[in-house]
Amino acid sequence: MKIGEAARRTGVAAHVLRHWHASGVVVPDRTASGHREYTEEHLRRAHVVRACQGVGMSLPEIRAVLTRDDASRAEVIGARLLRIRAQRAGLEAAERFLEHVIGCTHDLLTRCEACTEYARTSPHAATGGAPAGRPAADGA
Numbered sequence: 001m002k003i004g005e006a007a008r009r010t011g012v013a014a015h016v017l018r019h020w021h022a023s024g025v026v027v028p029d030r031t032a033s034g035h036r037e038y039t040e041e042h043l044r045r046a047h048v049v050r051a052c053q054g055v056g057m058s059l060p061e062i063r064a065v066l067t068r069d070d071a072s073r074a075e076v077i078g079a080r081l082l083r084i085r086a087q088r089a090g091l092e093a094a095e096r097f098l099e100h101v102i103g104c105t106h107d108l109l110t111r112c113e114a115c116t117e118y119a120r121t122s123p124h125a126a127t128g129g130a131p132a133g134r135p136a137a138d139g140a
């Protein structure tokens, strides 16, 4: 099928499909006249690319993951898994903090040991994502 139909079937704009082609993540066949020719397999691949982008993966990362013989594949997947696990730990800490803070009776969060402990142990605190001593409760 031509790129227009591939765009319609996947919900991915034609200019994005051309970018994905140039980036090597979804590389269509070429017709004799030189037009891009997409197969069902290319559409499935496009859906995988979108899913990977949805969890924050870059096109170079996705290309490495989808290319079985890519030298950096295991490294990219390992790094992404580490980040996902760190994000999960951060979300779980945020969940515990919010569950606590809704019933916290301290008028200043910094006077509460539990709140202060959250700020100290938050993954964001370690990476400088939030100022020390202030819980990352503002959605930052």
Ligand SMILES: [Zn+2]
Pocket: 100, 101, 104, 105, 106, 109, 112, 113, 114, 115
């Ligand atoms: Zn508290």
